[in-house]
Amino acid sequence: MFEFCADPASLEGISWFACYLTTGKHMSLYWSILTVLSLLLITAPTALLFGFAGASAARSGFAPLRWLGQIYVAIVRGVPDIAFFLFFVIALDQGFEYLRHQALCPDWSEPIRQGNDFIVCKAAKLPLSTAPQWVHEVYGFFLAVITFAIVFGAFAANVLLGAMRAVPQAQLETAQAYGMSRRQVFWRILVPQMWLYALPGLSNLWVILIKATPLLFLLGVEDIVYWARELGGSKNARFTDYPHGDWRLWYFLGLLVFYLAFTYLSERILAKVNRRLSRGQGIVGATP
Amino acid sequence: MSCLTTIQDYALRSIGFGKRLLPASDITVCEQFTLIGSGLIWNIYFGVIALLVGFFLACALALGKNSHVAWLRRPSEGFIFLFRGSPLFIQFFFAYFAFLALKKVGFVPWLTSAQAGALLVLVFNTAAYSAEIFYGALQAIPKGDVEAADAYGFTGWKKFRRVVWPSMLRLSWPAYTNEAIFLMHATTLVFFSGFPAWQQKGDALYYASYFADKTFNPFVPYPILAGYFILLTLIVIGCFGIVNQRLNRHLPTGQRQKMKLRLNLIR
Amino acid sequence: MKKLLLTAALVAATSPVFAGDVVRMGTEGAYPPYNFINDAGEVDGMERALGDELCRRAELTCEWVTNDWDSIIPNLVSGNYDTIIAGMSVTAERDQVIDFSEEYIPPEPSGYLAMDAGVDVSQAVIAAQAATIQAAFVAAQGWTLVEFATPEETIAAVRNGEADAVLADSSFLEGHANDGLQFLDRKESIGGGVAIGLRESDGELRAKLDAAIQSMKADGSLNKLIVEWEVGSTW
Known part of the structure; x- marks a missing residue:
């Protein structure tokens, strides 16, 4: 990166660190921070959407839809997210490829499962094996987003359900008394009101979502934990220009600080939103 | 080998009883069920103890954070922030390194074992998360409840024990149920990060990934694991549902019906 | 070392594209001298050099991917990459699930x-x-x-x-x-020599890699790599 980095062996102190911290490998670490941030930014609204759909379905007057919503919430909530991450990504990937295989290669005669192998025709492969590496990475990222959204959507559904039920019954009855239809009560009274009750739970979920991002590596995305572990491990002079001992503790300290700063910022913002929402509500925490 | 002998051999394998060697070839579904179930002992151990100890710590922390006294509020806020603000995965890693460093200077060497060290991290972690939920509930207690308590002349401990605490628990119970489930699930992280497994004594996920590796087929062990955890989650929800009913028993019938409906929907 | 790597990558990039296909090489990237991530953040090591040379000889376009050791076999089987070249010893258990190429490093205690x-x-x-x-x-x-x-x-x-x-x-x-x-x-003394892991259905790729490994064994270039990276004994 810097010109004086040409001969790392001669460096000392700050200039050594300046060069060390700007190696291509460290750039991968910094890049992975962006990966984590974009995952969060894409997953959060997607999960909320899943959650809202799940909660609405679970409240639906139409029984099959209600059961679907309830089963979704129950199953996903019942299984550790880490098990989902280990298992679901492969299952999703194979599921997508199976569907594409059915659509694109109708006259394929061989079985899809041959022993332990999962074989679909070349055109159905996702991504196509001719695709450049970045397509593979984006696809892996996309699978990660879906897995995260499914898991956190179920939890969001539960929070939203609780919030919908926490809206004072009297308000809904009043709305009905004014002649609003079921749909109108839902969209005009229930949904705007529930956010106040949902916010503490959703804030908690947001923090948990942040907390879950280190599990990204299990999904095949090279995340900050992967790079911290890789960079922090002791390095032998034979394989690197910057040999050092076991520095994982320091790298993980860095990650700890990163996450703490991130959460601190999130909480400040969420607290502001909460104050705005609870303005004028008759509860202890509200500003008059 | 019949399934019964398998159960005899491996049902308590995760805590060191029974056959020492794990099945390596010709793995049967029965073996997978038994060993993954055996590993569940550790998940329950971590989950239940952390939940019990964490609950009281959480109540104290929530009150501390709600307190007007700075020297009570600041440390509580700091503790909650530290454990809620960072991923458990990294806390495990960090704690393991810290305990190793302590071990090197001859201080609490037993903390490097998962059974003690990881449990401590889990207790602190769940206490912080639950404290935040309880704190949120303290803030959301209807003003009328507290004013009524004042009108009856309740003060101090009595007001807390009879009015504030039950209301806090009632309001926070659905979120706390969530947290309990999260905690149960989080116990699967113990052997997956930081803390090493000794003599292949691990938790349910440890054995599930062992089988996934041995049979190279994730489609059997992980669904088994999922099945066990759904069962565990249902038990947690069931127990918490009973408590929830008790917490809501004073409400008027109309609202109580609503509570019942709520329970069904949560399930 | 770096020069060698660079030229290998260049050759891989300019070699004729075989049937438009990219062969994705899966490795762990944490097991020097077999495979590791170098300062530039790229896969390096004996297996990188070997893999690039094999691809050149077999006229394949190759791309390197890293994967956790734990799930390296399931991800091969599900098609996330096409080969495992990660210091993996041949064992009967693994051989039941995946196929192995000819061994490129002799059994090492x-x-x-x-x-x-x-x-x-x-x-x-x-x-x-x-x-x-x-x-x-x-x-x-x-x-x-x-x-x-x-x-x-x-x-x-x-x-x-x-x-x-x-x-x-x-x-x-x-x-x-x-x-x-x-x-x-x-x-x-446990396990066999080190070989490339492949899906059982990938007979064609296996034949190509086998031929390339044999040619490297024959002209002594494989031994040269083994000596250069100090990975066990020569053939």
């Missing part, structure tokens, strides 16, 4: 590294990477095994006093035999 040369391995705590032949070996002996996810952690465990000795491939341990860590005299 595993060694122990310990802080104290007098360790009695049957009484000691032995660290090994999870899901390796070494971990299976220690468990089968009924010794006290403590498992870690990455090779790096097994070494750190011995340094930290969590384990008394670590069992792994000798050429990997070689790089860590310093600062008090030393080899025990005892060696264990």
Whole structure:
């Protein structure tokens, strides 16, 4: 990166660190921070959407839809997210490829499962094996987003359900008394009101979502934990220009600080939103 | 080998009883069920103890954070922030390194074992998360409840024990149920990060990934694991549902019906 | 070393594209000298050099991908990459699930590294990477095994006093035999040689790689790589 980095062996102190911290490998670490941030930014609204759909379905007057919503919430909530991450990504990937295989290669005669192998025709492969590496990475990222959204959507559904039920019954009855239809009560009274009750739970979920991002590596995305572990491990002079001992503790300290700063910022913002929402509500925490 | 002998051999394998060697070839579904179930002992151990100890710590922390006294509020806020603000995965890693460093200077060497060290991290972690939920509930207690308590002349401990605490628990119970489930699930992280497994004594996920590796087929062990955890989650929800009913028993019938409906929907 | 890498990558990029296909090479990237991530953040090591050369000879376009050791076989089987070239020893168990190419490194005894040369391995705590032949070996002996996810952690465990000795491939341990860590005299012969792992249905690719490995064995270039990177004995 810097010109004086040409001969790392001669460096000392700050200039050594300046060069060390700007190696291509460290750039991968910094890049992975962006990966984590974009995952969060894409997953959060997607999960909320899943959650809202799940909660609405679970409240639906139409029984099959209600059961679907309830089963979704129950199953996903019942299984550790880490098990989902280990298992679901492969299952999703194979599921997508199976569907594409059915659509694109109708006259394929061989079985899809041959022993332990999962074989679909070349055109159905996702991504196509001719695709450049970045397509593979984006696809892996996309699978990660879906897995995260499914898991956190179920939890969001539960929070939203609780919030919908926490809206004072009297308000809904009043709305009905004014002649609003079921749909109108839902969209005009229930949904705007529930956010106040949902916010503490959703804030908690947001923090948990942040907390879950280190599990990204299990999904095949090279995340900050992967790079911290890789960079922090002791390095032998034979394989690197910057040999050092076991520095994982320091790298993980860095990650700890990163996450703490991130959460601190999130909480400040969420607290502001909460104050705005609870303005004028008759509860202890509200500003008059 | 019949399934019964398998159960005899491996049902308590995760805590060191029974056959020492794990099945390596010709793995049967029965073996997978038994060993993954055996590993569940550790998940329950971590989950239940952390939940019990964490609950009281959480109540104290929530009150501390709600307190007007700075020297009570600041440390509580700091503790909650530290454990809620960072991923458990990294806390495990960090704690393991810290305990190793302590071990090197001859201080609490037993903390490097998962059974003690990881449990401590889990207790602190769940206490912080639950404290935040309880704190949120303290803030959301209807003003009328507290004013009524004042009108009856309740003060101090009595007001807390009879009015504030039950209301806090009632309001926070659905979120706390969530947290309990999260905690149960989080116990699967113990052997997956930081803390090493000794003599292949691990938790349910440890054995599930062992089988996934041995049979190279994730489609059997992980669904088994999922099945066990759904069962565990249902038990947690069931127990918490009973408590929830008790917490809501004073409400008027109309609202109580609503509570019942709520329970069904949560399930 | 760097120059060699660069030219190899260049050759791989400019070689004729075979049927428009890219062969994705899966590796762990944490097991020097076999494979590791270099300062530039790229896959490096003996297997990188070998893989690039094999691809050149077989006229394939190759791309490198890293994957966790734990899930390296399931991800091969599900098609996330096409080969495993990660210091993987041939075992009967693995051979049931995936296919192996011809071996490119002869069987090498595993060694122990310990802080104290007098360790009695049957009484000691032995660290090994999870899901390796070494971990299976220690468990089968009924010794006290403590498992870690990455090779790096097994070494750190011995340094930290969590384990008394670590069992792994000798050429990997070689790089860590310093600062008090030393080899025990005892060696264990476990597993076969190191080979490329492939899906069982990929017979065509396997034939190409086999031919390339044979040609490298024949002209001595494989031995040259083994000597250069100090990975076990030559053919």
